[in-house]
Amino acid sequence: MPMNDRLSLHVPEPEVRPGDKPDFSRVEIPEAGSVRRPPEDAEAESMRDLAYSIIRVMNRDGEAVGPWAGSLSDDEIIEGLRHMMTLRAFDQRMLMAQRQGKTSFYMQHLGEEAISCAFQKALKPGDMNFPTYRQAGLLIAGGYPMVDMMNQIYSNDADPLKGRQLPVLYSARSHGFFSVSGNLGTQYIQAVGWAMASAIRQGTEISAAWIGDGSTAASDFHAALVFASTYRAPVILNIVNNQWAISTFQGIARGGSGTFAARGLGFGIPALRVDGNDYLAVHAVSQWAANRARRNGGPTLIEHVTYRAGAHSTSDDPSAYRPKEESNAWPLGDPVLRLKNHLTLRGLWSEERHRQAEAEIRAEVIAAQKEAERHGTLHAGGKPSARDMFEDVYAEMPAHLKRQRQQAGV
């Protein structure tokens, strides 16, 4: 370390910026199948290495290998591929709808489809996700109707949230999907509280907390880890590391920590790092953590390593802060293509079946979109009543809100 007379501030920078050649040489990718699978009741201390590696199942050829392979049946894997394809098709249609002015805003999942779609299959009815705005795969894979998602995005007269909430901030209690908030990180500690409640009531349900790489810097992330650790809450603490928080590269949130998963170790929480673009690996790791939580083994932290291939939102242009072709250079590839290759290799899928599935899914999404648009879009057709604006602030409307509703003439 050089000796200086004066101090200097270190401000991390990504390796490359627009115009530079993408460079992911810093990302160490272990061979698929090479990371061990500890018993589900292993002590956190005994598996520190897993916070610094990446659990992967599908190898370069598309084979499922190693101790984490085999958590799903063939039919479930095919279903998983369809879920990811559905989410991608849904994103494409809603992006277009936003460009057409049918809604004000949208956020896509491009490149991250495996994480929420595979994770949901490790949960049981009664479990509760506390998602961010980029886990709609939990809804798709959980069987929530696409048309209700679209109604929410359009804020139309069938919007389950009565037009009160920004697009994609869904809420679906019936499907174990907690109300998404615009305030980042807040739901992470709430998930822990929910899990504590299940334990207090001696229930059987577990919860799943979700956060992005950037929001791990929020204080509620820290609070969540303290509470989860202290009370051994039955919660799965997911971090989706997609490398980017809007324009800010993950190094700004990570600092000197080797990985985000490593943050769990300081709290005595077992931490797993998984290839987020490997559907089979995400499922196996999620299942491991869910089993552990259900057996009263306490929390697990999972860092899903992935790449945000799309823009942050419809209000964002990533070419202003990162190379345009960076997503193509991402070494973990594309989750849909990888699972497709795996199934094809095993003779369970083909190019033809894929094209056919794409066509079917597109038709399903378009049908849902037509049905949603019959209820209206943001600026056209049916919309929630202005009376709905005053409801549900409280269980019972207090006098001052009744007066204001009257003033509003609704």
Place this chain on the structure above:
Amino acid sequence: MPRMTMIEAIRSAMDVSMERDDRVVVFGEDVGYFGGVFRCTQGLQQKYGRTRCFDAPISESGIVGAAIGMAAYGLKPCVEIQFADYMYPAYDQLTQEAARMRYRSNHQFTCPMVVRMPTGGGIFGGQTHSQSPEALFTHVCGLKVVVPSTPYDAKGLLIASIEDPDPVIFLEPKRLYNGPFDGHHDRPVTPWAGHPAADVPEGHFVVPLGEAATVREGSAVTIVTYGTMVHVAAAAAEETGIDAEIIDLRTLLPLDLEAITRSVRKTGRCMVLHEATLTSGFGGELAALVQEHCFYNLEGPVVRVAGWDTPYPHAQEWDYFPGPARVGQALKDMMEA
């Protein structure tokens, strides 16, 4: 009927609620084994066990955030922030999450939660053990805000708050924990024993939220106040001989506007009184409401008596605290105006 201090009344409210409803859980810093730094939760852990009443890490956003998750699950958490001065790290959770849960989820998720916080000055608490942050909550739609001034009300209001389906900020004037305080800091402390409102039923009862109490009937001027200032107002009225009607709001949000307007229409004069700093304090809202609803009944401007617009000082405690002399002088000025 048993006599209780405000501390005992608050403890009794939690005891009664935990006994009646096993979904009620109590936690916070030092709340479990030790029974709270103000003894408000003493004995609850022994009686109900560690999973119903327990100690929490020193993380206000953690305490409130976890409670929100528990409420979403179906519990009824009654959590403690050790001093209202330390609620700020939880402000995001309270204002953006608890307050809006029902609204933003179209009542799929609700937040039946109580957050207790000792509030107010008069105890040489300095800058961070004396604050009255109620206006930071009354500005937040979706919250309810309660401030008791007697043991009887403290118990009845706390039980009502725990049973309420909405999130309630329950501000406990710590100066009133052991006895009523009228601002005469130079006199010996009076205990609650002997005060009529210290007779508190042992079992279950509620004081409904949203209902003010007229604690002194009068004809000359209405004093709208809450918490410790209720007792200061009473002393000022006695000492000046001005026949003030004193309204103890008890619940600041939702507000019993009817009780205020009824009184001001009768007296024609109104003082709003609180410990919290003046500018943008809750008194501003009260004054505005009184002039909107009672303009033609008013014989003079609505007067606000409040803490100065400074951080709460230590050595200058009694120059800061709006005591009976300052309130009395303001009353006299109003009557002469």
